[in-house]
Each structure stands twice: as structure tokens, then as C-alpha cells.
Amino acid sequence: MFFASDNAGPAHPKVLDAMVAANDGYAMGYGADAIMDRVRDKIRKVFEAPEAAVYLVATGTAANSILLATMAQPWQTIFCSPMAHIHEDECNAPEFYSGAKLTLVPAVNAKMTPDALRQSIEGEETRGVHGPQRGPISITQVTEKGTVHTLDEIKALTSVAKDYGLQSHLDGARFTNAMVSLGCTAAEMTWKAGIDAVSFGGTKNGLLGVEACVIFDSKTAWEFELRRKRGGHLFSKHRYLSAQMDAYLTDDLWTQMAANANARCAQLADGLRRMDHVTLQYEPDANMIFFRMPRAQHARVLSGGATYYVMDGDHTAGDPDELLTGRLLTDWSMSKTVIDDFLALMVG
Amino acid sequence: MFFASDNAGPAHPKVLDAMVAANDGYAMGYGADAIMDRVRDKIRKVFEAPEAAVYLVATGTAANSILLATMAQPWQTIFCSPMAHIHEDECNAPEFYSGAKLTLVPAVNAKMTPDALRQSIEGEETRGVHGPQRGPISITQVTEKGTVHTLDEIKALTSVAKDYGLQSHLDGARFTNAMVSLGCTAAEMTWKAGIDAVSFGGTKNGLLGVEACVIFDSKTAWEFELRRKRGGHLFSKHRYLSAQMDAYLTDDLWTQMAANANARCAQLADGLRRMDHVTLQYEPDANMIFFRMPRAQHARVLSGGATYYVMDGDHTAGDPDELLTGRLLTDWSMSKTVIDDFLALMVG
């Protein structure tokens, strides 16, 4: 019963099979492998973007930071939610790569609102050369609170950005969970909704460590390649990244894995909603749940065999009745039974 | 007959087996996996350094750049050979991470000489605050020309560094090839020879993509961790890096693989030395050969089924008698037969 993170689970066996299959003889390095040609085609097809620039890196922080560095200038500011991963969980990497700073836009349910975005954008550049200049916006989809922007919500944000001539980035570390949740296509959730570049995550959804960077207008492709190399993120034995992504996009493996993660999350949410001592904090649109419960209950469940993070305090010491927030992540590999077992444990 | 690079060959099957074995259930991310505990112990043992800080990253550029950033200040200069990988092949990554610049120290056989190093160091910091300040030295072992520093040569260089209170870094992308070539231990080639931190490469020697960063005085360990994260080089599913390194250090796999690569290189060099139309440029101490041969011969061999780089010109056009330089790399997976076949092709 491990709900601490969707990057703590195993990779899908088919992904490892593909890596083993790729481990045959010699292959050109640095992205010139034949599998990468196939991957590029598949991603362009999935995104209905035959001209898109497509690159692989191994971590989400690298994907976000290098993409943002191609979209922002060092004297600009990037607009994002206060809960954005690029703000809270990347130890200044986006700033390191881009030189830009981040402007935190007030959010509801971890989503920037269009009005707040407009107001934040208006607030910058009122000082001529003195203040940071307006740079791109970055939308986290799934949000760090487990909510999913609807297509209309994405469009509303990118539309505000376009009003000011700004580009839009999508941090899609949980891209497929969101896409499955919305029942839409990859194209609909990105360029058709005004997104210019996307971190298309695989690591949290069954890969070992691969994220694709997709730039719809490929004019910054060469810059991306140089920034990737300069950041130390160009893999010599690139075929092992390619192979993962290749398996991911074969026979709908990517959507099936996300669908299972989301279904298990829904099953979990259903169970939790029925418990009097539990309150859900956000609408769990994808594979992440935040819930409130008395400290004593957390202590009981966590010592009873479950693993998850309590976000706002020590569950082992303090007022037993104080409400603390727990975070639960489901992943592709989780079975119905595990959820049932956990719910049974939660009931007590 | 693929001699273009030692990162173009396959990974060792045992390494992939270890990754498959690691793919079981849940594991804490970001280096907190149980396999990493084992790897840390093994590396400390191998290096006879029970207090060393040990970290894994996925690329050699990351290993070098993050280590150098913990060793150099942004107003300093790093002393290295003009052929150093950190100068020629990392697209400004060491400068990006450290802020420091590089001072190119004249080299013989791609190795800085102690006298030239001393003179270069003396040349800096004669200008007070105006010029860059003296920073660490970086030694590439195996060099980018295939030569190997003897232990005395390493000591002579680190000893000059110590005279000025400077630290010494070893870029060991082909660490094991050098170690096997010298018949020494990992400790002898590093801290016993005055090295403070080492990029202990695995990718070029049978792994998919793992380099260990070993810092003998672990006081910058926490800084390294933050710089790694800030560079986007901390892996969430870290166990798959750990598993590779774990297999690498099991049952002498690392030294066996390097030994084979070196033996094939020696076999190749022996053969080439017997050919009148071929001249070796450097002493091939490890698994890399630079050789001179008329353009027409290169053209014949390359069209005959061999793959390698011609470094200084187009082999398909120009004076057929002009001597051009070819570069040959051998790897762990190469058989005696392939070498024999290639030599046969070379003879014509």
C-alpha cells in the first residue's frame, strides 16, 4: 500500500523489454539512433504536429527548464501558479537555465485564473526597463494538487497570454493522466488549446526516466539542442531513452497506464468520500488525492502498513484530533485489491 | 566493424538484468533506494574511502560540470588540457554550472605537463582582482587522445596544484580502462595520487548511462546534492541508475569489460603497427587509437564495411595520397574476430 509517489512504482515490463530489445549491436549516439526516428514520428502523429521539434531528456526538471529557457529571456518573468512544480520543486532550475524569474499568479484549485493571470501580467512592465519584462506562462497539467484544467480553462489562460504576445508552456509531468481524465487528444490539450511547447512526461506513468520536449513551432529547435547539451542532458546512449518512449506509444500503453492510475484514484476517492472522518481537499481529477483527517487516524493508518506523505505536520506527535493533510498517489501498476485493502485500513 | 565510439556499443546484459530485477514493487525515489545504499558501500570500498560522498548522474557532462561547480568559484579559472573533454565537447557546460572559465595548459600527448601547469598557474593571479583567480585543475584520464597518465604523472600534476592550494578533479569517463591499463587500484589512481573528486564513468564501459561522482572530502556533499537538483540531474526513479552501477561493481564486471576493450585495442594496434601505410599518432594506452593513413585507404576501408571517424578532413574528396587521421574506439563487447576482420580489411 504505497501511495507516496507515482514515481516510486515500477516501470512497465514492456518498457524494459523494449530497452532489452534495443540493446543489440551498435547504434549512433546522441539522438541519431533509428528508434528515435520512430519516436519522433509517433509523437508528431500523436500531437498531430508533423513539423514539431521533438527531443528526449531524462527528468521532468530538465524538460521544463530547458524548454522555458528557449521561451524566456533572462530579463523576463515566467507566470505560473504558486503551487507549480517549477516554483516549488525544482530548486531554482528554471531560473538557472533561463535566467528569468517567476511571478506567482493567484490560483484557485491550484489553477491560475485568467483574471489573476491578466492582472499579474498587467502588473509587470509598468516600470519600463526597471522591472522584469513579461515572459511566457507555464501551466501545470495535472496540477500539483491533483486537479486538471479543462480544455476551456487552458484556452482561457493561453488566450490571455496571446493578448500580450506571450508564449504558453505546459508542464505535462502527468500529461497522460490529464488527457485521459479529459477524454481528449494530445493535440486538443496542447496546440489546439494555444500551447506552444510541452513537457510530455513519461517517468511518472510507467517509464524509467524519459520526458519528451515538444516544440510546435520548431524555429528554436537548434537552440534547444544546444541548451540541452550545455545542461549535460544529451544522452550518448540515447537509444535507451528512445526505446522507452517507443514502447510507451505502442498499442496505447501510455493511455492504458494512465487510465488505470486514474481509475484507482477514482476508486480511492469514492471510498474516502464515504468516510465521516475524512475530507477531500481538491477534486481528484487524475491520480492524486489530498485529504484531511485527524492526526490519530493518520498515525494508525501509517503504522498499519500504508505509506503516504502527511504534508503539514508530524503525524507522530501532537494533538490527536488536529486535522492534517495526507497526499495519495496512484500509479499504473496498482490493483483494485490494494485500493480495497487501503480503504479497509482507513475505515479502521 | 563499428569503431566510431565506445558509447555506441550495447550495454552488458548483466546490467540490463539488474535493471529488470530492480523493477519490482515500490522504491523510494531520488537516491533513497536501497540499491543505492549498496552502491555507495561498494564504491567506498573500491576507492578505499569510507567517508567519501557518492552520487550518481546519467551523463559524463553532468558529472564533470556539477563536480567542478562544487570545486570552483565563478571568478576562478579551471586548468585543463586543450584537448580536455570539458573544453572541447561539453558546449560550455562546465562554465554554465561553475561560472568559472577554463585555462588551457599546454600538453604533450594530450597530458598537461607539470611545468606547463605551474607556468599557467603562475600566469594567473598576477593581476589581483582584475584577472580570474586560480581554481582547480582537471585531469582527463584516459585522455581524449587515448593516452593514460601514469600514477607518477597524476601525482606530479596534483602536486603542482597543491603547491598553490588548488584542488584536483579527475574526469574519468574511461576511468576503468585507465585503471586496468595501469594495473593499479581505484584509490591509487585517485586520492592516493592527490585527486580530490572524480567523475567515475560507467556509460562508455557497458552501462546504459550512469556516472558516479565521488568526493573524497565530503564537506561539499550537500552542495553537490543541491547543484545536481538545480541542474535537473536528480532522478526520481533513481533505482535504475543504482541497479546499473550495482551490476557494474559486482564480480569485477567493470574491470573485465575494460580489460576486454583494452585487449582488443592492443590487438588492433599490433596489427596496425605492422602496416606500412599506417602510422599511430599516440601511444594507445587504453581503448582508443589515432592513426594516419592516405585518404584513398580510408575511403576504401570505410566503404568496405568499417565505421569510424576521420578527424581532419573529408575522406570522400581530395588528394588520395593526403594523410588523414582516423580514430578507432574499442569496447567491452568487441570480439577478437571483429578485430581480425578489420585488420584484414585494412591490409586490403
Next chain:
Amino acid sequence: MFFASDNAGPAHPKVLDAMVAANDGYAMGYGADAIMDRVRDKIRKVFEAPEAAVYLVATGTAANSILLATMAQPWQTIFCSPMAHIHEDECNAPEFYSGAKLTLVPAVNAKMTPDALRQSIEGEETRGVHGPQRGPISITQVTEKGTVHTLDEIKALTSVAKDYGLQSHLDGARFTNAMVSLGCTAAEMTWKAGIDAVSFGGTKNGLLGVEACVIFDSKTAWEFELRRKRGGHLFSKHRYLSAQMDAYLTDDLWTQMAANANARCAQLADGLRRMDHVTLQYEPDANMIFFRMPRAQHARVLSGGATYYVMDGDHTAGDPDELLTGRLLTDWSMSKTVIDDFLALMVG
């Protein structure tokens, strides 16, 4: 009637006289001039800090950014008010020099509150290596809204910082205006109140362009010198900076100039408070006033010969009754008569 900025007024004639006097014969450059020795002594005396490191630069942005770079690491965050000059008006310079990011601490009257500071600090570093680490705090004194932190308020903030082992920086672009307002000494407003380093401004108070950087624990002095040079902020003909600061600290010129600016501001505030159509937004503790007034009144006054900034809208177009915010700065050179004239114009 020019109230747009305290950096738009003239320099004090004595300052120019000192520059002319310094313009005699040869002087060693780069801070080795004899006048700088005198300046260093004077500043150490004024700050009662005989060991302090003292440096001059020509702009406030340089002073803040270089000091903060010596106090913060690239993986840290600097805590400041959302209205801080380092956040709003330096076009990412503090981030550029330090690599750190800024955390905006909720403020009342443009001053961070100790509780909000504590909460912000607590909010960081809950994520181990993933989030930015806690760095120094920076207090703007006078604030960008014209309020002045009392000594107790400064102590309360630096005390919170010390609870977490963090350093405290004071952005004293209007240092002397605050000091005069508080009736305290320079030592009391800085190290005696827990400040570790201060940007001691002169430009806004009668100099042409000089700010002193004072570091009470001088162990980062050499680093400061290198960062200053690396930023291009070391002046070859340094004596002309020294001469300005020398005149500034002679015969209480600095405090007299600030006293006049503050007195004119008080005179102005008194007058404005008596006007029904005017509301002061903040307590004008030093030499800056923010006031609300109908658009039509701004238009009348601004076309009547006064110059100042309307902060939140276009005074020439829109609802004549809408309240807009004006900002007024007084400086050392302003006469009582000018204030009277302006107040007369304001009455209409």
C-alpha cells in the same frame, strides 16, 4: 515643483567641490586612492564597526545585487517584501548576481511582518533538496512606500532570521532619511539591530552616484571584491567615488540633507492632510508620500506646473472622479517655498 524622484534633483555643491578638489594629479585606481582610506575610516566610525569591510559602487542595484550574491547561494531564496526594490525595480539583477530566487513575504505598510516572515521561512525547505533552500532576508529601509521600520521592527525581523541561522541585508537606498526619521545612529539601525550587511545609499541623498557596501563580518570581503569586478562595477578612477562619499560624511552633510528632505516631506504631508480631496495612503515617515485624489485634480495639478508620478492609471483620460494614487518625493535641495507653492496649487 518636481516631485517625481529624489534622484532627479541636483547633487550638493560641496560634493562637486570635493570631486574637483580630488581632480589633482595622479591617484592609484581601483579603490587604492588615498581618499578611499579616509572614507573607509569615516564609514567604520559612523557605523561603529572598526573591522567592517567597506566598498563603493555607483548604483543601488549594484550595491544590493553584489551584497546579496555574497550572502546567498544559487540554490537559495531571499526573503523580502513584495514591494522591495530588489523585486520590482532591478530587472532580475539580484537573481543574476546571486543565482538565488526571491520569496515575497506578505507585508503591512510595505514592511514584512515577523509572523509572515517566520511563516515564509517555515514554508521553504520542507522539501529537502527539491525546493530552494532558505537564504538571507532583505529589508528595505525606507520602504518603497515611504514608511520606516522602527528599530524594534528591524530587530524583530532579523531575530526571526537568526532563529533559522539566516543573514540579514538592509537595502538602505534612503538609509539616511530613515536614520534621521528614527533619530538613531547608523550602528543602531544596522548591526545593533541584527543587520549583517548594508547598502548605504548616497545617490538619492545629494550625491551624483555612490553607494557604500558595508559588511560587518568582513570574511566575505575578498569575495565581494571579485564579484564587484566580475560585475564590471570596480571603478578605475575610483577617487571620484571616494570624493563624493568623503564630502557626504563631512560636517554632517549627509544627515543635514536627509533632514531637509524629511522636513519638506513633513511640511507637504501636513498640508495634504488638511485637504478634503486628498488621502494619504501610508504614513510618510521619511521623504516619500503616496496620496489618493480624483483624476481631475491630478490632471489640474500636473498641467499646472507640478511633476510627479501617478501610479495606477492615466490621469489624462477616464472618469474624472476616479481616485488615483500620486507619489511625491522630496529631496535635500527643496525649499519651503516650493512646498508652499505646490500646496497652493493642490488647493486649487
Next chain:
Amino acid sequence: MFFASDNAGPAHPKVLDAMVAANDGYAMGYGADAIMDRVRDKIRKVFEAPEAAVYLVATGTAANSILLATMAQPWQTIFCSPMAHIHEDECNAPEFYSGAKLTLVPAVNAKMTPDALRQSIEGEETRGVHGPQRGPISITQVTEKGTVHTLDEIKALTSVAKDYGLQSHLDGARFTNAMVSLGCTAAEMTWKAGIDAVSFGGTKNGLLGVEACVIFDSKTAWEFELRRKRGGHLFSKHRYLSAQMDAYLTDDLWTQMAANANARCAQLADGLRRMDHVTLQYEPDANMIFFRMPRAQHARVLSGGATYYVMDGDHTAGDPDELLTGRLLTDWSMSKTVIDDFLALMVG
């Protein structure tokens, strides 16, 4: 008898007069002062470049670094002489601002040769994404050894740059000394010779501290402004920079000052050439002389009242007959008599 540096002498009284004259009433800050409008016009006229972008900063390091940052990308390398000020005397500032590295092109008489430049350019970018990409060239005029590039020499270098689509920067810290030496116009020495942007120095030629940055194709003007602000180099009380440059360009003051410095240098060189114990190292084309002389002679002269730098050793200890290099700088304020006195002292 002070020959240590041309930035150790006084500023021209007319320059200070202009600053005093500018010190009247209120003026818009940050370059919006009326004097700057006049300066911009004058510089455009002097350079015969009515569309050029013109900015002022206070140090040569700032001028070079900010200009180069607008010309180079962080993954590029800048080609310059090994003696270039940007390499030896700016403590990594050009790298800090641009992110690029420097490639040292072999030089004769401190001037890159066109062949060596071509070879250096050819040497880069043979490694695709792995190595740094080709960036701009930077020519130091006057060189750091006192030689002056002829117009043909500048053209030959910029012509090589253009062959590769690269831009050309001129570090003109001693611009006017070179121009007077060549008897050419500012336009002839810059854009007519293929220069794209120039650091037009004033500090070493009679100003207190002002350098103009002139960009002939003004499309990066806004970027320059933001980089200047982000570097902390935008002056609030900008009029005092403007006033200096305004006086500089009035009634040929700039060329007269450089002409005197050059004439004094010629007088000095003539005298030295006649001395048996003295050898000139380079052709002193402008206002700088490097000469060789026995240690004992240096000791005698330096203790006899002269001040200059001995570049390559301690003149107070060692073999009295060893030849050491002295460096002599002349400036606008030097009289014939001082030169005569120094020559008399040198004779002994």
C-alpha cells in the same frame, strides 16, 4: 612622473565644468536627460551613423560585457587575442554577462592574425552540438601591448568573421588614441571597417568614468537596455555621465587629449630608443610603451621618483642584470617637461 596607468591621471577640467553646469535643478533620470539627447546626436554624427543605438555606462568592463552579451549566445565562443582585456583583466565578466566562453586566437604584436582567426573559427563547430558554437570576434584597439591595428588589419579580421556570418566587436577603451594614431575617422575605424558594435572609451582619455556603447544595427537596442539594467549599470542620475561625454565631444576635446597622450608617448619612445640599456618590445603606436631594461636600472629609476609597473618580476630583488619589462602609459595631462625629466632620470 607617473606612468603606471592612463586611468590614474586627472580628468580634464572642462569635463568637471560640464558636470558642474549640469548640476542645475531637476533632470529626468536613467538616460532620459536632455544632455543625453545631445550626446546621442553627437556620437551618431561622429560615427556617421544616424541610426546607431547609443548608451553610456561607467566602466569599460561593463561596456564590453554588456555589448558582447547582446552579440553572443551562451553556447557560443568569442574569438579574441590572448592579451585581450576581456580575457585577462575583467575577472570573467564577459563570460558572466554572455554565458559564452572565449577562444584565444594566436596573435602577433597582440593582434590576432586573419589566418589564425580563420583557423580558430574553423577549429570550432566541427563537433556539432558537442562543442561551443562560433560567436562574435572582439578586437582590442589600442591593443594591450600598445600597438594599433591599421584599418586594413581591422578589415581583414572582420572580413574573416563575415565569411562565417559572425559579428565583430571593437573594445575601444583607448579608441581615440588609436584613431588619432591612424589619422582616420571614427566611422572608418568601425562600421566602415566591418565593426558591428564598439565600446567607445572615455575614461582613459580624460573623463571620470564614461564609456559609450555604440551598436550600428540598433535591432538589439532594447535588449542592451535590459541587460544594462539587469547588470546594475543604468545610472539614475544619468546626466552626470551625459555631461562628461558631452564635454568630451565638444570642440575636439577628445582628439586633442588623445593627441597629447600620443605625442608624449612618441617623445618618450624617441628618448628611450636612444638609450643603449633599453629595448622597446612593441611598436608604441599610441600611448603605451613596453620596454626591457636590467633590474638594477628599474630599481634606480623607480626609487628616483618615477612610478610605473614592472610586469614580469620583482625589481627590488634578484639578479641586477636580468632584463625586466616595464610598462609606461602617457595621458592627456602630461607635459613635455615631465617626459624630459623622466628621460633624464632614465639616462642616469
